[in-house]
Amino acid sequence: MTEHNIIHQDVIESNFNNITDPRFELIKVGEIIVPENYNHATQLSTIDPDDFAFFNYKLLCDKCFKKNTHELQHSKKYVVGIFQTKPIVSREECVAFLSIQNALLVSAQGESLLWQVNREIFPLDIWTYSFDAVDALPIDLKGGHNLPGLYRSSNGNHSFDLGRYEREYNVFNNFCFLCFNENEPQ
Numbered sequence: 001m002t003e004h005n006i007i008h009q010d011v012i013e014s015n016f017n018n019i020t021d022p023r024f025e026l027i028k029v030g031e032i033i034v035p036e037n038y039n040h041a042t043q044l045s046t047i048d049p050d051d052f053a054f055f056n057y058k059l060l061c062d063k064c065f066k067k068n069t070h071e072l073q074h075s076k077k078y079v080v081g082i083f084q085t086k087p088i089v090s091r092e093e094c095v096a097f098l099s100i101q102n103a104l105l106v107s108a109q110g111e112s113l114l115w116q117v118n119r120e121i122f123p124l125d126i127w128t129y130s131f132d133a134v135d136a137l138p139i140d141l142k143g144g145h146n147l148p149g150l151y152r153s154s155n156g157n158h159s160f161d162l163g164r165y166e167r168e169y170n171v172f173n174n175f176c177f178l179c180f181n182e183n184e185p186q
Contacts, residue, residue, distance in 0.1 A: 016029060016081050016101070016179075019101075021097060022086060023085060023086045023087055023089050023093070023097075024083045024084070024085060024086065024089075024097055025083060025084050025085075025086060026081050026082070026083055027082055027083065027084045027123055027176065028081070028082040028121050028122075028123055029079070029080070029081045029082070029121075030079075030080050030118055030121040031077055031078065031079050031080065032077070032078050032080055032113070032114055032117055032118055033075070033076070033077045033078075033117075034072045034073060034074050034075060034076050034077075034078070034113065035074060035075075035117065036074050036075055037074070038072065038074040038113065039074075040068070040071040040072065040109055041062060041066070042062055043062065043109040043112060043113060044060055044061050044062045044065060044108055044109060044112055045061070045062055046112075046116070047060070047112050047115075047116075047160070051115070051158060051160075052158045052159055052160050053153070053156075053157035053158060053159060054157075054159040054160070054161060055159070055160045055161075056160065056161045056162055059138065059140075059146060059162055060108055060112075060148060060160060060161070060162065064138040064146070065107055065108045065109060065138065065148070067135070067136040068105070068106065068107045068109060068110075068132060068136055069104075069105040069106075069107070069132050069133045069136050070104040070105055070106055070110075070180075071109070072104075072106060072109065072110055072113065072180075076182070078104070078180050078181065078182055079180075079181045079182075080114060080118075080121060080178060080179065080180055080181070081101075081178075081179040081181070082121065082122070082123060082128060082176050082177070082178060082179070083097070083176060083177055083179055084123075084126070084175070084176045085175055085176075085177075091131075091165055091166070091167075094131060094177055095131055095133075098131060098177075098179055101179050101181065102181060103179045103180060103181055104180040104181065104182060105130075105131055105132040105133060105136070106130055106132070106178070106180050107130055107131075107132040107136065107137070107148060108130065108148035110130055110178065110180055111128070111129075111130035111148050111149075111150055111178060112148075112150075112160070114178070115150060115160070119152065122150060122152035123152065123176060124152055124153070124154045125151075125152075125153060125154050126151070126152075126175070126176055127149045127150070127151050127163070127175050127176065128149060128150050128151075128152075128175075128176040128177065128178060129147050129148065129149040129163060129175065129176070129177045129178070130147075130148050130149070130150075130177065130178045131147065131177055131178075132147075134165060137165055140162075140164075144164050144165065144166050145164070145165035145166065146162040146163070146164070146165065147162060147163045147164065147165045148160070148161075148162060148163075149161055149162065149163045
């Protein structure tokens with residue numbers, strides 16, 4: 001890594017310097033520039049199913065995820081942190097933490113775009129979820145809310161599926177979550 005890249009990485013990481021909650025550990029950080037041809041309304045239809053050993057294409061579709069809290073803007077740069085939970089934490093605690101970070105809730109569209117342009121940021125052998133406001137998430141047949149998650153496997157058997165919003169997330173069950181931020185580095 002060149003000196004310029006090290007300095008650049010330090011600037012990106014400075015977006016997350018004030019993390020004091022020991023329940024959340026920053027494990028990966030990077031940036032994404034949304035491609036000029038990005039279209040939020042059709043993003044999920046651009047996913048290549050061959051990238052995944054399992055892809056829940058019937059429910060991870062543009063029709064199901066049309067009420068996102070935040071739509072990414074083409075040509076815009078975002079800083080992305082991936083946090084891992086330490087003890088068991090509730091979904092409300094995860095969303096509250098994201099709110100403190102001024103995170104953008106980008107749901108399945110943001111997670112799939114990140115996979116397409118910077119898949120190396122996803123940690124290996126751990127589920128990474130992309131939160132959104134509960135009323136923006138699709139509802140399953142049991143009345144629960146679907147939370148998009150991506151699993152980058154060290155053996156190449158990646159998965160893009162839905163988890164239950166109404167469950168607890170903890171490190172022992174291999175959970176992380178995305179934190180998109182549009183703030184310029186400090």
